[in-house]
Amino acid sequence: MRADARKNRDHLLAVAGGVITEQGAEASLRDIARRADVGLATLLRHFPTREALLDALLRTSFDELTAQADVLETSSAPDDALVLWLRDFVACAHNYRGAVASMMTAIEDPESALHASCVTMRGAGTRLLTRAQTEGLARTDIDGADLFALAASLAWLSDQPSSAPRADHLFDVVADAILTPERRPRVSS
Structure with a gap:
């Protein structure tokens, strides 16, 4: 170019x-x-297309989240890594208010301009989830698709004026539901 x-x-x-x-x-x-x-x-x-524009905007953030997952895999305890990455994903998705709906559609549509970025980013979260599950620190009845949906839900809640004040509390509730009771104490935000 x-x-x-x-x-x-x-x-x-x-x-x-x-x-x-x-x-x-x-x-x-x-x-x-x-x-x-x-x-x-x-x-x-x-x-x-609007999707092409969103893809260009989100791709950098998603690439950063993917790289962050790589760093967290080697630098943090599995449960801490998962929660830190999840919090950053929610913040990233919230930065582009309303993009969550496009992300949820794109992840299922290989023809979408956003598809590859969403799949790569979901894969990064899945690796962190699998690592925590292997160590017995996260529930084993959820997978990467569930984690992506939960994270997208949390980002959507942050976009809702009536829920925004409770977003941090709800994040903690969901994170605690993902992690097992045997986990180490989590890193606070």
Whole structure:
């Protein structure tokens, strides 16, 4: 990609990230283009669909979550690693308000622009869950798909004005439900 095209793409992503954080994942593409001071056709040339735009925004965060899972696997106790990663996933998903619905749809749709990023990120969480399960620190009746759904649910709760004040408490309840009673004391947030 040419340097000027890369600069334009990066500018569009920066503006889109701000608009989506402010207005949610269903923000108007026209509004994003207007705020970026480009035409809608220019935005669509870089990102032909809303999913393609969300994928570009989320991919960096998902790649960071995947890399973080790798680090946590070797640097933290299995139960702590799982809870720390889960908390960061919820925060990441919450940053792009409303993206959870797109993520949940994309994980099941191989044709979605978001699919590969979601599958990779879910795989990272699954590895941490499996490690905690192997050590007897997490329930064995859930899998990576369950963990992804629970994390997405927690992110969705954070997006709801009536539930947002209870989001941290509900996170702790869900984390405690995932972990077994035999676990070590968890790292506090």
